[in-house]
Amino acid sequence: MSYELNRKLAAPRGAMPTTYEIDQVTADIIRGAFETVCFESATYLGRAASSPIINQSNERNAAIVDANGRLAMGAVGTPHLTFVNQMETRWGLMNLERYDWGPGDVFLANDPDHGGGHLPDYCVYGPVYDEKGKLICIQTLQAHQGDTGGKDPGGFSLDATDLFTEGVIYPCLKLVHRGELRRDVFDMVVRNNRFATFAGDITAMIGGVQHAVKMLNGLISRWGSDVVKAAINHSIEHTERRVREEVSKWPDGTYEATVLIDHDTAGTKDIKVHVACRIEGDQLTVDLTGTDDRPNLVGVWNTFANTRSYVMTQVVAAMDPTIVKNEGFFNAVDIVIPEGCIAQPPPNKPAALGSFHPACEITEAVCLALSNVAPERSQPQLYKIGMPNAVIGFDEKGMMWMDQGVDCRSMDTSAVQGIDGWGSCPNALGSLILSEAEDAESRFPILNISREMTTDGGGAGQWRGAPGSLNVKQVLKPTTAMAWMVSADHPLRGMCGGDDAIPYSNRFEVGSPNERKIEHTAQDLLPEGAKIAYQHGGGAGFGRPLLRDPEAVKEDVLDEYVSLEAARTKYGVVLTGSLDDYTLEVDRGATEALRIEMAAMAEAVM
Amino acid sequence: MTYRVGIDIGGTFTDFALLKEGSSESGKVVLHKNLSTPEDRSLGVMQGLGALAEKEGLSLADFLGRCEAIVHGTTVADNTLIEMNGAVTGLITTEGFRDEIEYRRGFKEDIWDVRLEPPRQITPRRRRLTVPERILHDGTVHKPLDEGALREACRKLRLQNVEAVAISFLFSFVNPDHERRAREIVRQEIQNAYICASHEVLPRAPEYDRTSTTIVNAYVGPRVTSYLEKLVQRLVEGGYRNQLMVMQASGGVMTKEYIDGAPIRVLASGPAGGVIGSAHCGRAKGHTNLLCVDMGGTSYDMSLVVDGLAPAEAGWNMHHRYLIGVPMVKVETLGAGGGSICHVNKGALEVGPRSAGAAPGPICYGRGGKEPTVTDALVMLGILSTDEGFAGGSFRLTRQGVDEAFQAIADEMGHGVAEQAAFDCWRVVTANMSQGVRRTTAGKGIDPKDLVMLAYGGNGPAFAAIQAEDLGISRVLVPKTSPTFSALGTLVANPTIDEERSYIASARTLDLNRIRQHWNDLSVRAKKYFTDAGFAAEAIRVNYQLNMRYPGQNFSLSFDYQADVALGDLSFIGEDFGETAIKLFNGRHMAEYEHIREHEVPEVSGVRLNAHVVTPSPEIGGGFTPSGNPPSATKSRRANLDAGFAEVPVYLGKDLVPGMEVSSPAIIEETFTTIVVYPGWKAQIDDAGDYQLVKA
16 A cells, blocks of 8 residues: 555566467457456346446446456456456455465455555456466456445545545455355445445346356366467457557657646645657657646545556547457556656545546546547547536435436537547447436436537537537425536647537526535535536537538538537638528638638637 | 238348148148349239249139238338438427437447447437427426427428427326327428327337337338338239238237337347247247347347247347337347458458448359458358359359458468468357357356257358357257248237336335226227237237336336236236235346345336237147168268368258258258258258257
8 A cells, every 4th residue: 555556566467377379360269258258247247236327327347357467358348447457456466365365256346545446446356267276367347336335425525535534445355255255244345335235236246256257267178278378468469569550650759738627626726637648669658747746635636546547548549449458558558657646646545536537637638648649539538527416315214315417418528530529428438328317207306407418518620529418407305416516617628729618517506596606516405496507518629610611510500509600700601591491501702701811810819 | 721921021032931721731831032122122022922822823812812811021110220211300309308319328339439420310400309398207297388389399390391200208108198289289280291209109218218219210100101001002902801910029910000000110020030930940849948040141140039938128229229119029130141251450350240241242252242251261161162053043152262362361360371261260250159149148147058059041050050069059950941030930920019008106005006007008909909900809818017126227127917818807906916016026036137135125117018819820840750861962072160171071951851860071052051060960850851950
């Protein structure tokens, strides 16, 4: 539990020992089989879990880590979880005698200071041995839990000054010993959770790991452990080679970006993330030197493992999506994270909210930097929401309920070169299935009033960002609402000349004398009938708006993504006819003249 | 003599299965195939019916006059979505909810690919209009329907020349009054538009699922109904006197009149027909748990039959990138067919999902294809022959250009051996299919090795045994009728109505009168459609089903509360209804998810009715009585059946009769398919003349 431990956990690991010469096709077939094991494991969890965030929203991940602690061969699930799990298992691997590892064991880890992400991301894992008793690999399964037994339901405390406020911490806890559930340990873990559904979730995670371990045993006995080890080595080497090939196509140089977060949860302003991406031949280094390290910041601490993961999530997005996601990425890319900055906090710092910010500003900064070399794939994989508006109340029987606010909405999908931002959220979050009004209202005393897209609500550009949406909700009973507001002063940044997204804003008790704008955070008791309105910023634009095809602008106006006024003021497009009658046409001459004038003015300003 | 005819229209062929009744030939099936007629598909249907009449020695009018039922599987809806040429469609929805359909609940098909293009929108934003109105979850009206605003929305849609309108309001499945009234107004305001209301198409939550289904229904509806109308007209003119029955994705058939209410029910009905045919065939041969695999030109379809049934699920069915919420027989598809293209991607050999399709097709078709495909690999391996007629003798395969294409792959892979490259392609596609199967069975508590495989489609039997080996399966059925399996499926499927009504309440506080009322309403509907179709009300059998879930779960489980009882008999609803429902639900949850939440009271989320009439089906025999007669191979050729190249005997299907056994290695050439007997396996011709491959 120190910077030294972080260094050890992140240190490069060698190949699995084997002299077997494997051919490409056999290696790929075994990799496919491993991916199917992950798929089965994740599916098992998805079907057996009770909590909506797992069984409907799919916030879970299955991966296989080899005996050296390397992410072995692909994974199935949420990208930011994919690149964390190997760090958590490494702590166990470093202590396997101390923790008495053996066949049939299943462990639980969630410790931010021992290779973990934030506390709610539970990682359950089980070692896999060959017939001679040699450890070959580890099946891991991660899922976001609805609660962590901390001060506040859900595990997100706006005022947390240390990790202990946020919940119970497990560096490596044995849940199953040689196939037998440790009932006392299990009961304690379940007791430290507010929600009754948790017992079902953790049982499902254990079951999912055991199911996968059984399948992996079958694969190892079928192919032989030497062949499997060779296949793992081959897959990782192949990925590293492909990543380096991609990097070598990029021009050498150092590309930097700075992104600011409006403020931490205590109101300290302008929290800085700085990234420098250095490219030398086939070597990419992502260096976070210059990132904020003020020790008194509150709530904006992203764990070391999470920082590595978010960097990698964006690096992966910048490359050919067919490259297999495994340790080869970490072998090819150096990540430098200064000790003590918000991307590698001192021990015991709170970790929950850091997984939102600065984690997402890290991807944004990496994306901005890499947009210099890979513009066609420069879409930041993030959310700029601060925290969704969570509402919490009690039913007639005194049972607590919570609507976590993971509703359908449009936010933060920026354009990439050639494609306007589309859908609800960026691709990396695309395996999350969002909640619908009819489900939420059948369960909670709330009324969804609107969640429509906002005209002119994203960044303009040669390709425009998806418009953000305005989510308006009414509480039908007295209810507590929690919020953390960012991205108002510093909205999502445009790429390669595209406009920024619009600022986020959040208002409580809309339309009443108590209507107020949430500046930093809120944890308010709302009266019956109160309305809350969250304006999402939408995605940012890509490329200069004046370069957008005027016909596309006309279509956008017809669809009310863009207003007539913005067509003129942002895009320099003059339209004739009437929107009301769908008779709009581009006035080509006037458009050309206006665009020349606007370009000249822009140049004059620069 | 009377007849029942099953017809399935595919991209290339229209398949027919004729079932004879009421004579010494009762229960016998005659198969027929002719080319499809894409310009007017009903023409191909009439041509085939003419050919069947001729085979029976009857005039078309006489033959059609003797047809008790003509059952039809159509791909019109699927084609409309593939070609994206459906009706110009508008959406009218609740104010504040204009964009749900565009958000797709956050779903994106590839979470790693930032360059993923959006799906084409059926209802672009300008044709999505909202109206002030609001109904709450308990059905009470929170805000009345603003009829003035609705008429204004209609004006805007009219200006945009919409041909179809989907109406989807929040909680319309609890209280449909606003949708009903809106439909009346839209009918007045937009003449001749095809209109559908969400509470009729999919009366359940949540709004994205229901709205998406309704929009697709509006989009494909006009084409499906006009096609069926034209077909009915031709049949009636030809002398057919009964109702046309149409295959649904749920695996049941129903009258055109019923389909007209929600034409989306025919989407994906073709594959469903194949699965229903498989279930019937497997059952007849004594196997009720099946893995059905259908490998055609572009895809590899996998489905499961459990306890003799192919249950329809109404879950997250994404078709052509749109969510379709109606019950569908679950068929998983992999881009691995005969036409799938083999290529090297940065050092890794990949097969599919891109396909050469039927045109230009594989290189060996000699129609200008340049990229090597799975079919080409089979030619290189000697599994497919270039000597005789392929696909029933319609054309001959060529080796020209095939060697060169695999040589190029071999060079790119660095080993330089063309035959090795072809073999590697075969290995990759085999592994892809096996992984696909494992993903299909994943999470269902099913181990593939406990299943019997049933292989059909032109390319399925060439891979079946090797995949079975990989999956631990020890028996593979290859019915002789497999090339026309979907047509056979339409013939064995029963007329079925499967509908639900939303009702959400804790199982301990149920309003039994409301449940009774829902089941009554559904029963009245079912009775009307069945009796209109000429079935006696007494013949209708019903499964009364509930959808239930634990609080907090979005996806419900369906189960029979009362199965196979007469329509309208609700005497089983008594005081202990709720407790019995809890017990039944917990049992179902345990079977599906391997756990229950004993301290929680589940809730009912819907009331469902499955009404059906049992109709005659073809007889299919099973069993294997060895005759001891050795088959004789007509020739041999050099082939690699996973054990290196060697001279392999080749048998012709027409020479093999029941009781014969073919040992490995061997290749059996049938008219429309090639069956490979891999090392360690043998082929038997069972008493019905069908093939079964078993571990030697």
